[in-house]
Amino acid sequence: MQILSGMDRARNALERGDRLPGGTLPVPIAESWQRCRDLGLDPRLQPRGEVVPFAAVTRRRQKMEGLRRLALAEMQVLYAQIAGSNLMIALADASGMVLDTISDQAFTESVAGRSILPGSLWDEARRGTNALGLASDSSQPVGVFGREHYFTCHAHLSCMAAPILDSHGQVLGLLDASCANEARQQHTHALVRMAAAQIENGLIFQECADNFILAFHPRAEYLDTLSAGLLALSRDGVVTALNRPGSALLSGLPTGAGVSFDTLFEMPFARALDGLLRGGVFPIRDAAGSQVLMVCRQIAPGLTVRNLRREPQAMQHGRAGPMPEFVCADETLKAAMADIGQAVAMGMPVHLTGETGTGKELMARHIHAVSGRRGEFVAVNCGALAEQLFVAEIFGHEQGAFTNARAEGSIGLARQADAGTLFLDEVADVPLSAQTALLRFLDAMEVRPVGGLKIHKVDVQIISATNRDLEAMVAERSFRADLLYRLNGLVLHLPPLAARTDFVLVVKHLLQELAPGMAITDAAIARLAQREWPGNIRELRSALQRLLMRQRGPFVDETCFVDGSEDVGDACPACRDRGLARRVCQEIRTTYRSCRNVTHTARALGLSRTTIYKHL
Numbered sequence: 001m002q003i004l005s006g007m008d009r010a011r012n013a014l015e016r017g018d019r020l021p022g023g024t025l026p027v028p029i030a031e032s033w034q035r036c037r038d039l040g041l042d043p044r045l046q047p048r049g050e051v052v053p054f055a056a057v058t059r060r061r062q063k064m065e066g067l068r069r070l071a072l073a074e075m076q077v078l079y080a081q082i083a084g085s086n087l088m089i090a091l092a093d094a095s096g097m098v099l100d101t102i103s104d105q106a107f108t109e110s111v112a113g114r115s116i117l118p119g120s121l122w123d124e125a126r127r128g129t130n131a132l133g134l135a136s137d138s139s140q141p142v143g144v145f146g147r148e149h150y151f152t153c154h155a156h157l158s159c160m161a162a163p164i165l166d167s168h169g170q171v172l173g174l175l176d177a178s179c180a181n182e183a184r185q186q187h188t189h190a191l192v193r194m195a196a197a198q199i200e201n202g203l204i205f206q207e208c209a210d211n212f213i214l215a216f217h218p219r220a221e222y223l224d225t226l227s228a229g230l231l232a233l234s235r236d237g238v239v240t241a242l243n244r245p246g247s248a249l250l251s252g253l254p255t256g257a258g259v260s261f262d263t264l265f266e267m268p269f270a271r272a273l274d275g276l277l278r279g280g281v282f283p284i285r286d287a288a289g290s291q292v293l294m295v296c297r298q299i300a301p302g303l304t305v306r307n308l309r310r311e312p313q314a315m316q317h318g319r320a321g322p323m324p325e326f327v328c329a330d331e332t333l334k335a336a337m338a339d340i341g342q343a344v345a346m347g348m349p350v351h352l353t354g355e356t357g358t359g360k361e362l363m364a365r366h367i368h369a370v371s372g373r374r375g376e377f378v379a380v381n382c383g384a385l386a387e388q389l390f391v392a393e394i395f396g397h398e399q400g401a402f403t404n405a406r407a408e409g410s411i412g413l414a415r416q417a418d419a420g421t422l423f424l425d426e427v428a429d430v431p432l433s434a435q436t437a438l439l440r441f442l443d444a445m446e447v448r449p450v451g452g453l454k455i456h457k458v459d460v461q462i463i464s465a466t467n468r469d470l471e472a473m474v475a476e477r478s479f480r481a482d483l484l485y486r487l488n489g490l491v492l493h494l495p496p497l498a499a500r501t502d503f504v505l506v507v508k509h510l511l512q513e514l515a516p517g518m519a520i521t522d523a524a525i526a527r528l529a530q531r532e533w534p535g536n537i538r539e540l541r542s543a544l545q546r547l548l549m550r551q552r553g554p555f556v557d558e559t560c561f562v563d564g565s566e567d568v569g570d571a572c573p574a575c576r577d578r579g580l581a582r583r584v585c586q587e588i589r590t591t592y593r594s595c596r597n598v599t600h601t602a603r604a605l606g607l608s609r610t611t612i613y614k615h616l
């Protein structure tokens with residue numbers, strides 16, 4: 001006989017409508033299941049996946065601007081901390097309406113990823129037992145793992161949510177980390193809670209900018225941690241905010257708003273301030289007699305004192321994990337790159353093709369690194385060399401070998417690359433007259449400088465690149481067929497950016513290069529992904545630079561696109577040149593891009609499905 005686990009029995013009972021067996025589930029989950037059942041939700045069906053109109057999301061985001069700014073920066077840090085894949089970090093308002101998400105591509109493309117999108121509502125009454133809904137109701141951090149979700153269709157998910165509270169214990173928002181159940185990591189829940197606490201502390205600094213802010217803890221080494229109490233005080237010593245650890249440390253004392261410092265501590269505020277403003281750690285007893293150590297983290301404006309750390313921990317950004325130097329998660333490209341190691345080990349020339357800006361030079365540098373050659377990487381832009389000078393530049397020349405020759409002669413780029421790599425960029429532009437000399441060099445790996453007699457043997461890895469069709473040039477006799485066959489030992493094609501499956505990673509990588517620690521929302525990435533990018537990664541880099549110029553906080557989101565200059569390519573052809581229609585069309589396409597579902601898009605924007613189809 002098959003032995004059923006507690007969870008199996010609980011689910012069977014739930015799905016059959018039987019009484020739920022006691023002791024098989026954590027109490028909050030069992031209670032939530034019961035509430036969902038009382039509401040008449042059928043766990044075997046799909047939940048009501050409601051998504052509010054985009055305009056309502058925008059309004060809510062504006063209302064929560066301060067919190068959102070802090071949260072997006074923390075979400076980026078959290079995303080980097082929870083290494084692994086199939087992950088989404090979401091920020092929701094207090095009711096469980098998702099405002100922003102940061103995720104990896106695998107999650108974005110999953111069924112769950114398509115349902116956790118800005119504007120989606122995750123309250124218990126709509127989506128059954130889930131972490132956002134439970135955290136919103138209970139004001140407590142909650143984890144809902146796999147089959148603990150009420151709806152069977154959410155059983156593959158694990159979600160961990162923590163409320164973000166104001167200093168009166170009111171829920172301001174919710175932070176959630178969701179991942180595939182099998183990818184769940186033990187420490188995620190703690191990281192989400194810490195991120196929420198970090199945001200709460202950040203809010204105190206943000207909202208009490210004209211107050212004193214003091215940190216305190218019984219042990220000095222904890223003053224810089226999230227366990228420290230943070231106390232904001234007006235200039236006359238009245239408490240304006242106290243974080244959660246602070247309330248716990250002062251439990252038993254009256255900590256409500258309006259209480260004065262003197263009621264909480266044994267020393268009058270003015271005297272304590274004297275000590276605190278001299279800098280360093282100041283010992284003080286609370287009104288219950290326990291000693292704590294205190295430091296001043298922020299001085300109310302108008303006072304200047306040296307030796308004080310003005311930068312609160314919670315506001316320090318730029319802690320996103322290290323990003324790879326070179327993004328290459330595109331499966332086709334990865335497969336094509338599999339032979340590089342062997343090719344360079346055999347000294348085989350590598351030929352790179354791809355449109356402008358697809359990363360041919362970067363790939364050439366990568367190949368040089370892979371080859372482990374100790375010599376230099378020497379890049380030659382063949383299109384930039386005058387026809388008469390081409391041979392002399394590559395193979396060198398003796399003193400006074402020709403008019404305009406360098407007086408001291410030149411060893412040439414081929415010898416400079418000896419024991420290293422010679423990268424012939426824009427190889428299609430090698431003058432026909434020089435192609436024979438180049439071919440001879442590739443065959444023999446020997447160099448004879450112009451005007452010289454001595455032959456020099458070299459050992460050079462050859463990499464060439466072009467964005468032109470060399471086969472077609474061979475057919476029209478502007479490129480030598482034998483040179484082409486000599487160059488294309490291993491051919492590697494770099495896909496255009498729009499065709500890369502690792503677009504999201506490329507965006508994040510470039511952003512980290514341009515502005516370390518900067519966050520970007522999924523919606524902003526989706527907006528970028530709509531464009532065609534004829535200039536490929538180079539163009540994307542410039543577009544990100546322009547967005548960064550417009551961005552006013554620690555993250556890039558759709559508001560950075562306000563003037564539409566990044567959006568020229570994202571309206572449908574019929575709407576592209578029609579002002580207002582173009583905006584509507586762009587909104588449709590942006591929304592669709594983030595959820596990949598016509599019905600959701602129609603519902604989110606309050607338009608008919610036919611209209612959505614028309615613009616897609």
Ligand SMILES: Nc1ncnc2c1ncn2[C@@H]1O[C@H](COP(=O)(O)OP(=O)(O)OP(=O)(O)O)[C@@H](O)[C@H]1O
Pocket residue numbers: 325326327328354355356357358359360361362363467506509510537538541
């Ligand atoms: N895989 C990648 N990951 C991250 N950045 C990249 C990648 N590929 C290219 N880039 C960046 O894109 C820009 C253009 O790359 P690169 O100059 O190598 O392109 P290219 O194909 O050689 O262009 P062109 O044909 O116009 O010379 C550079 O800033 C480069 O750092």
